[in-house]
Each structure stands twice: as C-alpha cells, then as structure tokens.
Amino acid sequence: xxxxxxxxxxxxxxxxxxxxxxxxxxxxxxxxxxxxxxxxxxxxxxxxxxxxxxxxxxxxxxxxxxxxxxxxxxxxxxxxxxxxxxxxxxxxxxxxxxxxxxxxxxxxxxxxxxxxxxxxxxxxxxxxxxxxxxxxxxxxxxxxxxxxxxxxxxxxxxxxxxxxxxxxxxxxxxxxxxxxxxxxxxxxxxxxxxxxxxxxxxxxxxxxxxxxxxxxxxxxxxxxxxxxxxxxxxxxxxxxxxxxxxxxxxxxxxxxxxxxxxxxxxxxxxxxxxxxxxxxxxxxxxxxxxxxxxxxxxxxxxxxxxxxxxxxxxxxxxxxxxxxxxxxxxxxxxxxxxxxxxxxxxxxxxxxxxxxxxxxxxxxxxxxxxxx
Amino acid sequence: xxxxxxxxxxxxxxxxxxxxxxxxxxxxxxxxxxxxxxxxxxxxxxxxxxxxxxxxxxxxxxxxxxxxxxxxxxxxxxxxxxxxxxxxxxxxxxxxxxxxxxxxxxxxxxxxxxxxxxxxxxxxxxxxxxxxxxxxxxxxxxxxxxxxxxxxxxxxxxxxxxxxxxxxxxxxx
Numbered sequence: 001x002x003x004x005x006x007x008x009x010x011x012x013x014x015x016x017x018x019x020x021x022x023x024x025x026x027x028x029x030x031x032x033x034x035x036x037x038x039x040x041x042x043x044x045x046x047x048x049x050x051x052x053x054x055x056x057x058x059x060x061x062x063x064x065x066x067x068x069x070x071x072x073x074x075x076x077x078x079x080x081x082x083x084x085x086x087x088x089x090x091x092x093x094x095x096x097x098x099x100x101x102x103x104x105x106x107x108x109x110x111x112x113x114x115x116x117x118x119x120x121x122x123x124x125x126x127x128x129x130x131x132x133x134x135x136x137x138x139x140x141x142x143x144x145x146x147x148x149x150x151x152x153x154x155x156x157x158x159x160x161x162x163x164x165x166x167x168x169x170x171x172x173x174x175x176x177x178x179x180x181x182x183x184x185x186x187x188x189x190x191x192x193x194x195x196x197x198x199x200x201x202x203x204x205x206x207x208x209x210x211x212x213x214x215x216x217x218x219x220x221x222x223x224x225x226x227x228x229x230x231x232x233x234x235x236x237x238x239x240x241x242x243x244x245x246x247x248x249x250x251x252x253x254x255x256x257x258x259x260x261x262x263x264x265x266x267x268x269x270x271x272x273x274x275x276x277x278x279x280x281x282x283x284x285x286x287x288x289x290x291x292x293x294x295x296x297x298x299x300x301x302x303x304x305x306x307x308x309x310x311x312x313x314x315x316x317x318x319x320x321x322x323x324x325x326x327x328x329x330x331x332x333x334x335x336x337x338x339x340x341x342x343x344x345x346x347x348x349x350x351x352x353x354x355x356x357x358x359x360x361x362x363x364x365x366x367x368x369x370x371x372x
Numbered sequence: 373x374x375x376x377x378x379x380x381x382x383x384x385x386x387x388x389x390x391x392x393x394x395x396x397x398x399x400x401x402x403x404x405x406x407x408x409x410x411x412x413x414x415x416x417x418x419x420x421x422x423x424x425x426x427x428x429x430x431x432x433x434x435x436x437x438x439x440x441x442x443x444x445x446x447x448x449x450x451x452x453x454x455x456x457x458x459x460x461x462x463x464x465x466x467x468x469x470x471x472x473x474x475x476x477x478x479x480x481x482x483x484x485x486x487x488x489x490x491x492x493x494x495x496x497x498x499x500x501x502x503x504x505x506x507x508x509x510x511x512x513x514x515x516x517x518x519x520x521x522x523x524x525x526x527x528x529x530x531x532x533x534x535x536x537x538x539x540x541x542x543x544x545x
Binding site for chain 2 (some may be wrong): 046049214230236
C-alpha cells in the first residue's frame, strides 16, 4: 500500500503489483483499488529498456544476430530466427535446405521450453510449487540440447544467423533430441492433466472476447484462447512450415484457463513438428557460401517486414537498409507489447485483487520484449 | 488455394481503387502503399472495413537528410492472409499526424505513445502520450538520428566533475 487518496474514503487506495513482486518480472502495474476491487489498472513498463533498436543501428547484421537473443529470455532462438529472416530477405539469401530444418527444430524446441516456463510461473502464481519445480526441471533437458548444439544453455549467441546457422549439428544431436523428447513426454502429460488448483484459480477469470482480442492486437495463444483460429506458421509460412503437418489448438472460452490449455496443447504439436523435421532432415551445407557478411550487407537496399509465430504470439522485425554496413532502422514488434499494456489494463479493470496474479500470468508475459 | 490467389490479384486492384492509392505487391503476401499523411485515418478505416483487422505495429523512421519522418502502419488481414504496410511521411520540424485511436483503440494509442517518446512525433487526438520506457528523461527524443547517445552518456555520466559520478572518484580518508 503506497498511498491513501484523501479525496476518497479510506477504502480507496493505490498500490503496485510489481516490480518487486515475486514472479511479476521487471514490470509493474499500478492498481487503483476500492476495497478488494480494482477500479483502474495502469501498466508501467520500462524497467528493462535497453534500446536494442538503436543499438542495432550501430552494429553489423552478424553482431546484431547475437544481440537479438537478448530481446527475450523465454525464446532467444526464435528471436534469432526472426532477425536472421529479416536480413536474409534484404540480402536475397538462398538459405540451404538443411539449415531451414535445423532452424525449425531449434525454434520448436525453444517453444516447448518456453511453454514449460509459462507452466512454471503460472504454478508460482497459484502457489502450486511442485508444478514450478517439475516444469523447470524438465526444461533443463532441453537446455542441455541447446548447450550441445549452440554452445549456450539459454542464450545461443546468434546460432541462427543470416544465411543459415553457424554450425552443423554435432554427431549425436539427433539421437539426443529424440531422447529428450521421450523424457519430456512425462511433463507434457503432467501439464495436460486437469488440476484442481488450476480450475479454481483460472476458470472464468479474465475473459477476453474474440472481438476485443483482435482490436487490441492480441496474437498467439492469447488470441487462440479466445476462439480465433490463426497461426503465422500456417497463414504466412516461413522456412519449411508449409511442408509440415500440425494442428492449431483453439479454445473458445477466452478465460485464463483456456489460454493456458492452448499453450499446453501446443507442446504436443511442437513435438510432432520436431519428429517430422528430424525424419526428413536433408544432408548438405548449413550456411550460404558468401562474401564477408559486411560486404554483402552494403549491397542491401530496401525495407522488409518479417513476422514469425513465437511461443507467445506474433514477433516481427521491420528493417530498413540503405547500403551502409549497418541497418538504417530496426523496429522490433514483441507479442507482449499488446498483451501487457492495453489487454492487461482492460482485463484487470473491475476484477477482485486475488485474481490479478492469475490474469497477469495467463497473458504469458515477458517484460523484456515490451521494453526492448 | 487457386481461388485465394485469384482473390489476391483482385484485392490489389480493389484496394488501389478503394484507397485511391497505388498498391504494390512487392513479395508474396506483402503489399506496400504510400499515402498522404492527411488521409491516414480514412485509409486505415477503409482497410479495416476491407478485412485488415490486425494492427501489427507502427514504426517510425527518421530520414534526417530528407528532413522528414516516415511512419509505417503494418496491418494484417486474417481473411486474405496478406499484410498491408501503409507508409506516410511527415515534416521533421513539426511532426504531427492524426491519431488512429478511433480504429484500434488503446492498442493504437500505445504504439503511438512509443513513437512519441522515442521520436517526438505528436499524435493529434491521442490524449495519453505519457512516456512508456524512460523515466525522468530530460534530453531530446533518443531515437533521432542526430542524437548521439555515445557522446551524451560520456558527457552526462562518465566525467569526474559530474556530481552523479563523484562518488566513484572519492578517496576515503
């Protein structure tokens, strides 16, 4: 409780949810309360602003691919991929087939481990500590695969780079990925079983209608949790997604529980994609044989807007090149920008304070890509 | 699938006549159009009515030599599976454009808040232009091309005379 407003009676007050709240991340929401009811919520981002867009204007694309990991800790490899695709598009690179498959396998592994983190923070928010520990434990198996392939557990240091990927898969990587998929199958079942704690905290809480979701720019699991069938991988296919078979899980209720269910069902789809990609993995080069990347980028001239389906929604890069060795302007569109500011403010209005954590975490937040 | 492709070629023509601007299909599923900044609200509203429901984001580009700001509105149509990127240029000295918050509500407002904070662009009709990221920032909008943050930080933060830095240079007696 930070202040009591004098103009109202003593039951009206303002308080902060975050940034020091356990699990809120580097983000805070100022809530105006009357008793236990939230009258108004105001999102307050900016605790993690690092100015990536400006930093990228001073660096070459290869350096930027390392920077692009850091946009969000939940799915660094997917951010690598969006950045690499934007540069590929500007430079007209023909990415080798094998590299495309490796990119997709890593992006989907990244999606699974990101959904595990989501499960973990949701458990944390509902006081279900076992869930947190189990999910983070199983996530570690995937981090071990990243460690083997990219050399970094969380941050791959630009493994997916313009023109392909930096290195071929190590010898035993395919075997290890299959073994890890086998292991995390337990976690997938654990996450998809009905749990009384989830039902009582999330059912019919924070309902977002389909029309509102579209108007406020919701994407990914949040939009699919409101009953709208859409997926960038299907509608605007990149890499090899148009060759793969997968379903798009959708739930109609629009509440916190249906958003969470969509996420957990996506884990199975990602596992399907990885097995298919591993089956068809072709031999060959993993990187376009090129001149020095800097020399190449000097030839790039124009602009591009690339969208990808990240684990949390639509992530996009707008890049302008003017024949310099660095991009003239980079704009990053993170999925949480719409989820954490307009949608969160809208959903928190009028709810009971006890529901704030459930709504907050059900929006699959990552303050890092709001602030960039 | 062929029907959708046919629809897309028609779409370029329909959009061009409806929006009264020439639309170019640069790549598959990527349409670009340049319009006059005064028409932005009308064009966005028309685009929404034609099925471009999703506002992806608004990007601002600072063309320093030309002396103009460029704003790019990235829209996506779930129906036609096509993106429409609307570009418009405004004067750099008095950057001002109408807000599209009547169409995409608080999401458009939030995107505009970002452009206002980082580039200093004014959006008429947007009552909420409070800063998003920077706290107690007194300097110029930081994403402008003529703002050199390297010089700025050196001058403001890493000199011994700077009161903020003195604590690092004090010698304990």
